Amino acid sequence: MSAVPNILSIAGSDPSGGAGIQADLKSIAACGGYGMAAITALTAQNTRGVTGVHIPPAEFLSAQLAAISEDVRVDAVKIGMLGTAGAIRAVTGWLRTLPRVPVVLDPVMVATSGDRLLAADADAALRALLRMVDVVTPNLAELAVLAGEPTAPSWERALTQARAVAAEYGVLVLAKGGHLADRRGGCPDALVDSRGVVLEVVADWANTRNTHGTGCSLSSALATLYARTGSWPDALRLGKAWLGRALADADALDVGSDAGHGPVHHFAGLWAGERPPSPAALVDTWWDAIAGVREDIDALAFVRGLKDGTLARADFEHYLRQDALYLRTYAQALSRASALAPDAGQQRFWASAAAGCLEEELQLHRTRLGSGPPPEPSATTAAYLNHLTASGRTYPVLVAAILPCFWLYQDTGSRLAAAHRDGHPYADWLAAYSSVEFDRATREAVAVVQKVALRAREDEVADMRRAFVESARHELLFFAQTEADGDPGGSGAAFGSPRWAVARAE
Numbered sequence: 091m092s093a094v095p096n097i098l099s100i101a102g103s104d105p106s107g108g109a110g111i112q113a114d115l116k117s118i119a120a121c122g123g124y125g126m127a128a129i130t131a132l133t134a135q136n137t138r139g140v141t142g143v144h145i146p147p148a149e150f151l152s153a154q155l156a157a158i159s160e161d162v163r164v165d166a167v168k169i170g171m172l173g174t175a176g177a178i179r180a181v182t183g184w185l186r187t188l189p190r191v192p193v194v195l196d197p198v199m200v201a202t203s204g205d206r207l208l209a210a211d212a213d214a215a216l217r218a219l220l221r222m223v224d225v226v227t228p229n230l231a232e233l234a235v236l237a238g239e240p241t242a243p244s245w246e247r248a249l250t251q252a253r254a255v256a257a258e259y260g261v262l263v264l265a266k267g268g269h270l271a272d273r274r275g276g277c278p279d280a281l282v283d284s285r286g287v288v289l290e291v292v293a294d295w296a297n298t299r300n301t302h303g304t305g306c307s308l309s310s311a312l313a314t315l316y317a318r319t320g321s322w323p324d325a326l327r328l329g330k331a332w333l334g335r336a337l338a339d340a341d342a343l344d345v346g347s348d349a350g351h352g353p354v355h356h357f358a359g360l361w362a363g364e365r366p367p368s369p370a371a372l373v374d375t376w377w378d379a380i381a382g383v384r385e386d387i388d389a390l391a392f393v394r395g396l397k398d399g400t401l402a403r404a405d406f407e408h409y410l411r412q413d414a415l416y417l418r419t420y421a422q423a424l425s426r427a428s429a430l431a432p433d434a435g436q437q438r439f440w441a442s443a444a445a446g447c448l449e450e451e452l453q454l455h456r457t458r459l460g461s462g463p464p465p466e467p468s469a470t471t472a473a474y475l476n477h478l479t480a481s482g483r484t485y486p487v488l489v490a491a492i493l494p495c496f497w498l499y500q501d502t503g504s505r506l507a508a509a510h511r512d513g514h515p516y517a518d519w520l521a522a523y524s525s526v527e528f529d530r531a532t533r534e535a536v537a538v539v540q541k542v543a544l545r546a547r548e549d550e551v552a553d554m555r556r557a558f559v560e561s562a563r564h565e566l567l568f569f570a571q572t573e574a575d576g577d578p579g580g581s582g583a584a585f586g587s588p589r590w591a592v593a594r595a596e
């Protein structure tokens with residue numbers, strides 16, 4: 091079987107190319123699918139609005155659908171403008187003839203311009219169709235119609251409506267925040283089931299008028315990326331990152347007059363040399379890839395001794411000496427990430443992490459280890475530092491290599507924290523790595539790396555993942571180097587701050 095999924099759009103035509111099947115086919119191609127289109131309606135439309143709608147007989151829609159499914163394997167379906175109750179019934183009837191296929195329904199009722207795109211008597215038919223789909227992607231106004239309420243005045247209310255719709259129709263609801271009046275936070279979208287939010291993704295607001303067809307584009311991207319990943323949350327993460335790029339570069343196109351809303355740039359990433367959004371770019375899959383390393387860390391005598399307090403002080407101090415040395419070069423890697431960062435938010439995050447890391451290193455020396463000369467790096471420490479330095483050639487690979495140092499310590503620290511009790515000889519260490527500040531810094535670091543990975547080319551993503559996995563292996567070896575150096579050293583003073591700074595990237 092080909093790795094390229096066959097994606098069918100059942101939707102209306104927008105001859106100006108920004109919405110409808112034209113947007114769907116571009117989105118499907120940009121996201122790595124083979125696009126097909128069964129046309130429900132012709133609109134006469136441009137970036138300023140809809141001037142006419144022509145709907146062919148529903149029987150002809152049925153004929154198009156039958157022609158496709160008699161011949162072509164359909165891996166996912168996106169449904170957009172349906173126009174009439176007859177068209178909806180044709181689609182519902184056709185879906186019943188198919189083996190199980192993932193379906194995304196964008197319940198197109200009105201265009202961005204305010205023009206009506208669904209007949210008033212089609213409501214009941216649409217609700218029947220709703221029960222047959224996997225995901226429905228209403229904007230705020232459409233969500234309100236489906237929920238039978240006024241348009242939500244707040245995002246919280248929209249989420250409540252989404253949950254009610256999910257429960258009533260047995261679907262996932264993607265509530266979209268593109269029309270929110272309150273633009274103080276980012277632009278939120280949330281995948282909601284009958285129990286509540288499954289995944290919320292908050293995007294930066296794109297400062298552009300060119301948002302025509304974003305709804306069509308996102309729903310086709312979701313269908314395509316679901317066919318490629320088998321996961322709706324993953325499809326949403328990838329689809330939103332792709333749409334964000336298409337919105338950010340929308341003004342590079344010159345389509346329509348200033349009075350209208352132009353299209354987004356579906357191929358912005360591809361034309362810049364990137365590959366279609368890749369499931370391998372999801373950092374959660376990297377985390378899964380190091381499950382064995384994480385198990386090995388938990389099983390180390392050093393980590394078990396740290397947890398229950400039986401670890402020999404000399405072993406702990408040997409580790410700390412190497413760690414102080416490590417942190418000095420790690421801070422240089424963080425500073426280099428700051429220097430290479432593409433925007434001020436990321437620049438600031440890495441710079442303050444570097445500063446926090448150096449403070450920690452000084453504190454380690456002063457309190458636990460006294461003021462003796464720095465030790466020689468062990469072979470293990472040197473190997474890890476060489477890897478970090480070698481990863482510093484490009485920003486994406488560097489930040490991927492930096493990440494396990496945050497993530498594995500936060501993960502290990504939060505699990506060891508259960509052992510935290512008065513009189514524990516390493517209580518200060520346990521507290522530092524399970525602090526809320528360190529949790530927050532780690533979340534932020536993961537989010538930054540995720541953002542970078544989703545914008546990277548496929549070969550860069552592969553390099554990032556390799557660098558991440560290699561750093562994780564070095565973390566394991568680093569914990570494992572517990573041979574004592576014979577010097578009992580300092581006095582068990584407190585770690586005031588966690589290992590890294592806690593600034594936020596945005």
Ligand SMILES: Nc1ncnc2c1ncn2[C@@H]1O[C@H](COP(=O)(O)OP(=O)(O)OP(=O)(O)O)[C@@H](O)[C@H]1O
Nearest residue numbers: 202229266267268269277294295296303304305306
């Ligand atoms: N200015 C913007 N900046 C960032 N994201 C946006 C912006 N406008 C819309 N989006 C995103 O675009 C997608 C479509 O959202 P929206 O709520 O506009 O749906 P819609 O009304 O169905 O779209 P359409 O404009 O095609 O009718 C969502 O993922 C939303 O978050």
Ligand SMILES: Cc1ncc(CO)c(N)n1
Nearest residue numbers: 102103104109110171201
């Ligand atoms: C054909 C068509 N489908 C959907 C929309 C919604 O944006 C539109 N404007 N035109």
